[in-house]
Amino acid sequence: MIANDVKDILISREELAEKCKELGAKISKDYEGKELVLVGILKGSVVFMTDLMKEITIPCNIEFMEVSSYGSGAESSGVVKIIKDLDEDVTGKHILIVEDIIDTGLTLSYLVEYLKARKAAGTDIVCLLNKKERRVRDIPVTYVGFEVPDEFIIGYGIDYAEKYRNLPYVASLKDEVYKK
Ligand SMILES: O=P(O)(O)OC[C@H]1O[C@H](OP(=O)(O)OP(=O)(O)O)[C@H](O)[C@@H]1O
């Protein structure tokens, strides 16, 4: 069972549902009357994206980008690779990047720079989890769900070596699983 590799459950499914409601309400108010495009960053953001978008009550489009910097390991390679780009023209629209976790900040800082060329009206970020202690690149995040400790995080879309994304809560991974 994948749950056997869990060290601690950090955020329960009830707390996650409550946070999505809270963030959805804020976003609906802040972007009222604007052309909003949610840009989910694959694959980690899928669970958060689906739960969050159901709590947004204003019209919005959804798009996905896939980038990768962690590969199958536990350390960022520092090189962000774009695997899938936006499908839609976002000129004049308000981009809200939907991300699962900000750790070193390398992925988001690269993405924000990359998206600047698209002439969107603005590029904001909603990030479910913030692992502040490991930040290398400072990056302003508009909406943050929870602070998490400097542990390897799994669950609710977040993986280690492509596993554990289907855990319904956010947890830390036992050290012996990834520190070999
Ligand atoms: O702040 P950083 O140190 O850059 O780390 C955060 C990024 O790393 C993870 O993605 P990953 O590259 O593992 O791809 P995945 O979403 O497919 O798991 C996570 O989903 C974030 O996108």
Ligand code: HPA
């Ligand atoms: O703690 C983490 N877990 C999984 N993926 C990640 N990408 C950055 N930090 C993490």
Ligand SMILES: [Mg+2]
């Ligand atoms: Mg990953």
